[in-house]
Amino acid sequence: MTSEQSRYDVVVVGGGHNGLVAATYLAQAGLSVVVLERLGHPGGAAVSAQAFPGQPARLSRYSYLVSLMPEQLVRELGLDISLAPRTTASYTPYVRNGRDGGLLVERPEGSRTRESFAALTGSDEEYDAWQAFYGEVAELAQAVAPTLMQPLPTERVLASEVDERIWRDIVQRPLGEAIERRFGDDTVRGVVATDALIGTFASMHDQSLAQNRCFLYHLIGNGTGEWRVPVGGMGAVTDALARAAVAAGVEIITSAGVSTIAPGDDEAEVTWHDGSRDHTVVGRHVLANVAPWVLQILLGEPEDPVTKPEGSQLKVNFLLDRLPGLKSGLDPRLAFAGTLHLDEDYTQLEAAYADAAAGRLPAVLPGEVYCHSLTDPSILGELAGTGAHTLTYFGLHTPASLFEGDTSAARALAVERALTSIDAHLTEPLAACVATDAQGRPCIEAKIPQDVEADLAMPGGHIFHGDLDWPWAPNRARLDTPARQWGVQTGSPSVLLCGSGARRGGAVSGLGGHNAAQAVLASR
Numbered sequence: 001m002t003s004e005q006s007r008y009d010v011v012v013v014g015g016g017h018n019g020l021v022a023a024t025y026l027a028q029a030g031l032s033v034v035v036l037e038r039l040g041h042p043g044g045a046a047v048s049a050q051a052f053p054g055q056p057a058r059l060s061r062y063s064y065l066v067s068l069m070p071e072q073l074v075r076e077l078g079l080d081i082s083l084a085p086r087t088t089a090s091y092t093p094y095v096r097n098g099r100d101g102g103l104l105v106e107r108p109e110g111s112r113t114r115e116s117f118a119a120l121t122g123s124d125e126e127y128d129a130w131q132a133f134y135g136e137v138a139e140l141a142q143a144v145a146p147t148l149m150q151p152l153p154t155e156r157v158l159a160s161e162v163d164e165r166i167w168r169d170i171v172q173r174p175l176g177e178a179i180e181r182r183f184g185d186d187t188v189r190g191v192v193a194t195d196a197l198i199g200t201f202a203s204m205h206d207q208s209l210a211q212n213r214c215f216l217y218h219l220i221g222n223g224t225g226e227w228r229v230p231v232g233g234m235g236a237v238t239d240a241l242a243r244a245a246v247a248a249g250v251e252i253i254t255s256a257g258v259s260t261i262a263p264g265d266d267e268a269e270v271t272w273h274d275g276s277r278d279h280t281v282v283g284r285h286v287l288a289n290v291a292p293w294v295l296q297i298l299l300g301e302p303e304d305p306v307t308k309p310e311g312s313q314l315k316v317n318f319l320l321d322r323l324p325g326l327k328s329g330l331d332p333r334l335a336f337a338g339t340l341h342l343d344e345d346y347t348q349l350e351a352a353y354a355d356a357a358a359g360r361l362p363a364v365l366p367g368e369v370y371c372h373s374l375t376d377p378s379i380l381g382e383l384a385g386t387g388a389h390t391l392t393y394f395g396l397h398t399p400a401s402l403f404e405g406d407t408s409a410a411r412a413l414a415v416e417r418a419l420t421s422i423d424a425h426l427t428e429p430l431a432a433c434v435a436t437d438a439q440g441r442p443c444i445e446a447k448i449p450q451d452v453e454a455d456l457a458m459p460g461g462h463i464f465h466g467d468l469d470w471p472w473a474p475n476r477a478r479l480d481t482p483a484r485q486w487g488v489q490t491g492s493p494s495v496l497l498c499g500s501g502a503r504r505g506g507a508v509s510g511l512g513g514h515n516a517a518q519a520v521l522a523s524r
Contacts, residue, residue, distance in 0.1 A: 016044025054438025
């Protein structure tokens with residue numbers, strides 16, 4: 001599709017979920033909006049696909065759970081989506097004194113959770129510490145969450161609304177200090193720490209506090225931090241957003257690779273290519289739903305390898321003929337329904353970080369597994385009810401640098417170590433449960449940071465477009481323009497960030513898009 005217009009109120013570069021959110025808000029407000037998407041379909045990382053030939057299951061290939069998307073945003077855009085809760089929050093299999101067991105955390109937590117902590121640690125002390133810590137985290141989340149769709153509050157304002165101890169533990173000091181002070185068991189410490197390391201390569205004692213910011217984002221969604229399953233797969237979220245955008249009058253152009261953005265004082269010119277020839281459109285505002293590092297290149301600056309983000313994750317999608325049994329004896333339909341932690345004891349996480357920081361793929365690879373189809377069997381298509389299931393593995397401490405050189409060999413080794421970690425707690429090898437595709441090949445798809453960069457143009461394969469920022473403004477920040485007030489400013493007043501690289505970006509939230517749209521509306 002090619003635009004017949006040459007001028008719009010707003011040109012959105014990038015048709016990922018944030019770009020669609022921004023476009024819909026602005027079109028509903030009466031502005032003319034075009035979205036230019038490089039790929040042949042919108043959605044970015046929020047897509048579903050039949051990953052395996054001959055198999056009908058549609059997997060959420062990249063992003064796979066939703067927490068940060070505010071319910072207010074869903075209502076305001078009239079999105080027809082369903083987000084299903086998970087009955088299990090997490091399960092962590094372990095071996096202690098030669099005995100296989102597992103730490104079960106229910107949602108909501110009940111007596112089995114307390115009993116599970118006691119079986120692991122020998123008393124109620126650790127579970128009491130767990131409840132106290134997450135009670136304080138909930139207080140912080142409930143203070144932060146309502147501000148995410150408002151102009152940025154200052155750090156001082158938010159700090160005044162919560163207990164100074166949790167503010168210090170989460171915001172001011174490396175998270176490892178609080179974990180080590182509050183918890184004594186290595187496994188419990190690790191379960192707490194993992195939320196700080198999703199897509200973030202850092203020690204728990206990193207002075208940059210990148211791990212703290214990641215932890216906060218994983219626990220503030222809608223004030224509860226609950227991660228829910230998009231019914232129909234992540235692509236259902238994109239489909240709902242695209243329908244809402246088109247209904248509002250947004251023009252979506254796919255296979256439109258943007259090559260340059262030339263900003264002026266009051267407008268910006270965008271050049272894109274449709275595979276045959278160049279096109280140019282002018283927008284009073286240009287919203288960049290690309291990583292800030294990519295935006296600088298589109299603005300004419302040279303690539304800077306020093307500032308290029310580096311992703312750190314291994315994602316492996318499986319299609320299984322059946323769920324495997326667990327050595328602990330827990331029903332796999334319960335264990336795999338939430339986040340199943342593997343080799344994520346606190347000491348294992350730090351050892352894996354040390355390995356990766358030294359340039360080695362971790363000898364023991366920490367990761368977590370989740371079975372989307374237990375909560376939403378609709379993604380299986382005609383396989384529903386046959387015993388088949390999808391399975392997703394997400395590996396930590398696997399920075400892009402570990403896969404440089406012989407990428408195929410490094411990817412294969414990472415998958416092998418992931419399978420070793422999984423198999424250690426199963427009654428049979430996972431490979432025995434893996435389905436085959438139409439060519440008889442195992443239904444296993446691995447995505448490393450280089451794949452994410454190649455597929456989605458996320459520099460370095462960084463799923464957040466770069467390290468996350470605190471979702472508030474520093475006390476001395478200049479908040480003298482709508483763009484600064486909403487955390488979406490760039491060096492040009494006519495170009496705004498509207499993706500994960502905005503101050504309140506990261507994950508499938510729509511916040512970057514919402515906040516960029518509000519900045520545009522406030523400036524008119």
